[in-house]
Amino acid sequence: MNHDVPVAIRRLDPDLPIPAYANPGDAGADLYAAEGVALAPGDRALVPTGVAVAIPDGYVGYTNPRSGLAHRLGVTIANAPGTIDSGYRGEIKINLVNLDPERTAVIERGDRVAQLVIQPVVRASFTEVAELTATQRGTGGHGSTGGHRRLEEESERV
Numbered sequence: 355m356n357h358d359v360p361v362a363i364r365r366l367d368p369d370l371p372i373p374a375y376a377n378p379g380d381a382g383a384d385l386y387a388a389e390g391v392a393l394a395p396g397d398r399a400l401v402p403t404g405v406a407v408a409i410p411d412g413y414v415g416y417t418n419p420r421s422g423l424a425h426r427l428g429v430t431i432a433n434a435p436g437t438i439d440s441g442y443r444g445e446i447k448i449n450l451v452n453l454d455p456e457r458t459a460v461i462e463r464g465d466r467v468a469q470l471v472i473q474p475v476v477r478a479s480f481t482e483v484a485e486l487t488a489t490q491r492g493t494g495g496h497g498s499t500g501g502h503r504r505l506e507e508e509s510e511r512v
């Protein structure tokens with residue numbers, strides 16, 4: 355069954371391919387770097403992708419990192435996942451960051467640096483209340499359910 359959503363795309367850089375899905379069933383269409391960049395350890399850079407899209411209302415685009423870049427270079431997306439609003443008509447840009455502590459990551463023009471995932475999205479219609487309904491979780495968060503392995507030095511301190 356075809357679940358595809360029509361997304362108009364404008365190629366701002368006609369020498370780059372239109373984003374594509376590498377395999378049938380892939381969720382992310384790979385986005386290309388329109389410019390190369392060398393990211394020193396800890397560096398980040400906003401990399402243009404050479405495309406602009408019109409995501410239909412009721413859908414959102416997420417720019418997710420590619421696991422191969424993370425695994426091989428330590429490169430990920432500082433604001434992963436990036437949110438591409440349906441009303442956005444500007445160039446999609448990817449905020450790449452190099453998490454490797456020692457090695458510079460070299461990104462070449464034409465490298466696939468992120469993947470665009472299109473998803474249905476609903477928006478909240480906020481209604482202000484004085485008190486929220488009570489739940490089992492309540493205000494618990496940030497490890498409230500436990501089960502986090504302590505770092506070696508932390509366990510010695512306990």
Ligand SMILES: O=c1ccn([C@H]2C[C@H](O)[C@@H](COP(=O)(O)OP(=O)(O)OP(=O)(O)O)O2)c(=O)[nH]1
Pocket residue numbers: 417433435436437438439440442445446447448449
């Ligand atoms: O990784 C990203 C994230 C966002 N955008 C574009 C699409 C999005 O619709 C717009 C705004 O993104 P966001 O809301 O995350 O940025 P902001 O800091 O809130 O800026 P704004 O005040 O423009 O909303 O920027 C990108 O090109 N790449």
Ligand SMILES: [Mg+2]
Pocket residue numbers: none
């Ligand atoms: Mg915003």
